[in-house]
Amino acid sequence: MSLIAYLLVAVFLPLFPLSMVFNRVFAQVHNTWLRIALLVGWPLTGVALLAVLGDSPPQWLVYWGVATALLYGFRALALRDLALWLAHLATSVWALMWLPAALGQTAGTLPAALLAFAVPLALLAWLTGHLEKLFGAAYAGALGGLATDLPRLSWLLVLVVLAVIGTPLFPGFFALLGMVKELLPAMPVTAVGVLLVWMLWAWAGMRMLQGLIVGDPGGRANADIGLAHTGILGMLLAMFAAAGIWLTGSLV
């Protein structure tokens, strides 16, 4: 398979510096639904392209993928804007999808692992849009104290961020565990790289949550999301976690 074809896939399953394309596009989009479509559709296009191309990608692309995931996970540490953070995390997650692809798991495991992260990323995009609509921007530090002002939204935000960073019992945890399990015998150093990425996500996630939910209240109590929205999103998350536990057979 030609290098050009891989480079095309590397735009959709982003590898640095081609990953900058997605991040530039995402930064220009402010509509919540378009963002969600991008977060789900962009990597799925990459997976579909890989499936069309057939062969397993070469090993050097795996190393490139892990390096990209490390780079974006690391950069997410210093980000305070939730939308930007979301885009960086998404880039870091998708770059890791080269690993199951290289292990020849394009049919079952790769789409499942992708969805394990795409769903919470999409939910986070919805919450980000809601915060931006309310306050003009979702900026950690400037927007602190949400836990006191908007308890329902904060609960959801916490759960969604935990799902994004691969916390059990969300499917992301099992997807990462499955990835490490498959990688360790073939590429032990790369498996350690995946674990480091995991740790960077956790650090970045905690920093983002702290900047948003911790702090003095700002008298914005009436801006919290309604019970119906909370119930629907909560149910979605619970179903997502349950599905993850149910489907761990293919991931772990």
Add this chain to the structure above:
Amino acid sequence: MTSAVAYLIVVPLLAAAGGWLAATRSRRLAVRISIAGAALTFFIALFTLWQTLTGTPAAQLSLGAHWGTLLFDPLSTLMAVLISGISLIVHVYSRRYMAGEQGYARFFVLLDLMTAALLLMVSAGDLVTLLVAWHLIGVLLYFLLGQEMTNHSAHRYAAWTFLTYRFGDLPLVLAAVLLYQAFDTWSLTAIFSALSTAPDTQTVFGLPLAETVATLIALSAFARSAQFLLHTWLPYTMSGPTPVSALMHAGIVNAGGFLINRFAPLFVHTDGVLHWIFVVGLVTAVVGSVLMLAQNDIKKALGYSTMGQMGFMVMECGVGAFSLAVYHLIAHGLFKGTLFLGAGGVIRQARQNDGVPKDDLYTFVVERRPARQRRPWLLMAVVTLVVPVTILVLAHWVVASDFFQKQGAIVLLFFGWVTGAQLIFATYRMRTENTWRLMGLILFSFTIVVVGYTLIAHAFDVFLYPDEVFRSQIYASAGIDIFWFDILVILVTLVIVAGWLVTYYAQNNGGRRSLQASAVWRSFYTLIAREFFVAAAYRRLSDALLGAASRLNVLLRWS
């Protein structure tokens, strides 16, 4: 009836769900549900322990096809009683203590979830379940420590704890995957069985599996049990609510000792791993104890005291006394939980009476009480050195006449001797009106403690590891060459006795030091006051990393 172990996890989960649903109607109802759940969990735990004690054989319960296996064995039931007991006490204590706090009901929901996660960890029968529980404990602890949502400081240190825990999670993931790759199963029982038939199995890069996995597990245990260099989160998490500190110090930080015990069938096939576990524990015990002495904040002093105790617990594992480590973590859990929950009372008492002993001259002239005296130092030196060792040897001899053949027992005996001698030495320095009475009481309590400790430790050994061959294997894997062992014991004895002499000399000399010695002392004190600069170094490193990430973002235009 082994299915009772599943209820141990289900009941606190139901209590959390019930409390969460009830919180919208009544906070008090939510708390009542939570406490009732904790009490029921404790009774179920007692029931499971009673079943194990009455001879119900070890069993496992599978809740899922790939993972979700629960173990019903002496270790899991014993730990379940400790965890659920401390959880119940913390629940009851928090009912009034936390009543004025925001997020009152949320606190109890988190407490129930934490109890469930801890119980899942101790009864996990497969590696995936263990990993799930291990990860969840770190996450839940973050939110419990950061209960006060307006307190940035509490959250900063809670995040520090979370990161250290996450750092410790990663070696456990690697260990789990290496074991799975070697034996094609997540089940702990199947893995240990396969390992006993093929102990020389190799893993990645041709490394020996047992040693590699044991090292990774030990690393994970070190992060969880605040061993030196991974300890900074422990004394700095005091901004969290006191009941959380009690739960953390009494139930969560002990997880390292539990983990090493759970993997005991793996450690018996290792060579040398237990030695460096001993060294890490020793360094942690010494550093933790030294730092504890330099604190003027009671909660921080308790934090460093826990660090020292965790060092001792890991040391016990390092000498092969695995079951003693379990006894130690239970004993430590109970007394440290009590100290934390009583810390507020002590602070209130200290405001009324500082408790500083009065000067001898003051008590003699103003209070007209007889001057306190000391006995001849040579006599006291003999008592100090001979009495503890006699009591210890006799107590050990009662439970196992062949204990001299076990190096681990000798090391523990040695520590017991040092501790006992230190106690008598301190008593000698105290100067009381009736030295013999005080000495008699101390020797009596020392005898009770030693005999009790020895008998209970022996009972734990038999209960947790009933197979005598296996017990001998653990001690054997912790053993070193007898020549070097003797040399080390003599060397350490000389160092300790020299330390006592220096202390005695310094005291008789009125604390005066030469200029050179004063400079060294000041440097040492600075080092301790700054906690060996470990926390500062980590802060610098984290600032540097965040700065680098920030610069990189600017360079790449945030895309």
